Amino acid sequence: MSMLADQGFAPPEDTRELRELLERLEGADKPCLVGPEGERTPLPEPVFEALRQVVRALAQGRAILVSPHEPLLTTQEAANVLGISRPTLVRLLESGEMPYEMRGSHRRVRFSDVMEYAARSAKRREEALTNVARMSEDADLYERTDGVVVTR
Secondary structure (H helix, E strand, C coil), X not given: CCCCCCEEECCCCCCHHHHHHHHHHHHCCCCEEECCXXXXXXXXXXXXXXXXXXXXXXXXXXCEEECCCCCXXXXXXHHHHHCXXXXXXXXXXXXXXXXXXXXXXXXXXXXXXXXXXXXXXXXXXXXXXXXXXXXXXXXXXXXXXXXXXXXX
16 A cells, blocks of 8 residues: 655745635635636535645645545554554554454554544543633632733
């Protein structure tokens, strides 16, 4: 299973045009490409969303890395996408946190399942942080300082 090479893009010095484009993209409901003769080609939703995310990142002055993946990933590729070790990914697979399939003696993970797991994991982290903050507030562990921060 071969992977295409990653392609990186740096933001331009002046992001004004990108910010204007992002405003138009955010308001678009039926995106399409318009050719030189005015012919319109509808953009599939995944392509439009990818374009919107690229423009948003560049408009914020962030560099992006486009990293195409095969639909089925090796355990190492899936671990790299999630930013975890391969043994940690294997534990997630074996615990049922993420589905996988066997190809001979090798596990393969669907890219879509990796992305769904990443979204679920991010949501769980956000909920946990919100709960910790709420518990701290309920226990009066936060001191109101009216904007003045006292340090030692």
